[in-house]
Amino acid sequence: MTLTPAFLDELRARTTLSSLVACTVKLQRAGREFRACCPFHNEKSPSFYVNDDKGFYHCFGCGAHGDAIRWMTDHQGLPFMDAVKELAGVAGLDVPAADKRSAERAERAKGLHEVMADAAAWFTEQLHGQGGGEARGLLERRGINAATAATFGLGFAPDSRGKLRAALKDYGDPLLIEAGLLIQVEDKEPYDRFRGRLMIPIRDPRGRVIAFGGRIIGDGEPKYLNSPETPLFDKGRNLYNLDLAQPAARKANRVIAVEGYMDVIALAQAGFGEAVAPLGTAMTESQLERLWRMTDVPLLCFDGDSAGQKAAIxxxxxxxPMLAPGRSLAFVTLPQGQDPDDLVRAAGPAAFEALVAKAQPLVDRLWSHEVAAEPLTTPEQRAGLKRRLSDLASSIADPGVRDEYHADFRNRFDDMFARKPAPRRVFQPQRSGGRFDKGRGGWKLPDPPATEGTRDVSTGGIDPVLARAVLAGLIRHPAQIARHIEILGSLKLANATLARLFEAVIDVALEDQALDSGHVLTILARSGFDQVASDLLRADSLPFTFTQGHADEAQAMADLNEAIAVMVARPRVDAALMEATLAVQTGFTDEAYTRQIALVHERARLEARLANLMLPDEDDETLG
Structure with a gap:
């Protein structure tokens, strides 16, 4: 079917996007827009916005973006033409008639769905018929009950070259071949692809059968045989059990990716309905994106053997490359040689839940893998480790997450090899005529706490001077506002003027994401922030690359992301340090004192990270 841009534009114009989204998502008015917790990933604070004027929705958390048609395809799971027809019906538009070629394609797709549904029904009949005893015995040995077999539509393909072909002969051989149910070699008679196998239907997000996986009943190879790629089935873009796992994942607030069909089925029977599996391939980018639509941190639970752990890595x-703020992976480690099916059958659901509760963050899994990759006894081997870690971090596209990984790997490396850091400047800003005052004592690292004086810690939340620098950087580089909007929106600043200015900057970004610095200043001036914003942009007041007018763009962006990360992390560390200090003062123990020292060093690392971002004064001496 040929749809002109003019027709699609008219369809979008006649559709009120907020009304469409509000049918399934609770929206709240936010100025000229609407906001909600994102329906494409789990979150606690709203980062999903709907703009009727511009006709699009956007999530600043997971990046989901689109118009009314995209909403119907991505959220409602409709094919493109079905989405158009449904929206057109509500809008009172007639969908243009199909041309001959488009009609043929639509009819062929319809035929493929029908033949796959009939094939699935026939396989199920064979499972419960006289010839299905061996397959039923396999299910019994695997502990799969009748209710679970029915839920997943399990069936049986007899060990015959022509029984399925004969049962579905009304469709004709060409359609059965296109559906992947028959194999034809040159000019010989087509024959059944699946023979002597337990049949496992693979369904799309709408629950329609699009392919099959066949498990051998007795001995033979391959153990699993999958449908070939067809017009309905792209194995790299689909996940097994996605149709049933999506609602279960929303309820459980997690999704678990395992290796195989039987793992998914066994976990579902044990109460873990949020399990999915790739389809005979390594996990692809498209499959990862599907997982992230369900939850921010999918759990990967591959087999405990070496092959499974290699697949996890x-x-x-x-x-x-696809990581983003809040978007990561975690890994469930199984006992050596076991898969999820083995574990839940041998030890029960509680044993699996206990392992899930101890899921390993992505950064920990990467670190432990690289450390174990080779001996680290020579300088060359340690340099190799450092290079591998750096390459991993550098592969991340998001600059903020990339900087965090570089810093995390660097700290782990230094801690592991007990390196004493060279003396660095520590960021200790004080107000002095609108400039950073390094103090008469110069830069120095704090000593570990040893006296009551050093144990007396006070905290004041977000540092207002650092907050001013970050604001200046965001005004100079407004494209970074959207990248950090969730973090910026959650900041708690004691300074009311800075807090209002942060809110104004965020509102500007929501209004228009394609801004330059001059436009931002113009909009802020309308809100009465012209003088404050102009003061922030004085090049001599805030010595960072991102506050300067002529700094290298890439370096300024990286430094700004690092400054935001430190600004957000510092209050958390300070609060923990205050708590640890009070614990030491009220009841000294080795454990409390060790934690206090660790937090002092963590705070020192944050200060050092920030100090390294500062531009040196011309009269600064070289720091050794």
């Missing part, structure tokens, strides 16, 4: 490295 391949998935981890493939995910690296």
């Amino acid at each position: 391949r998935a981890a490295t493939r995910a690296m």
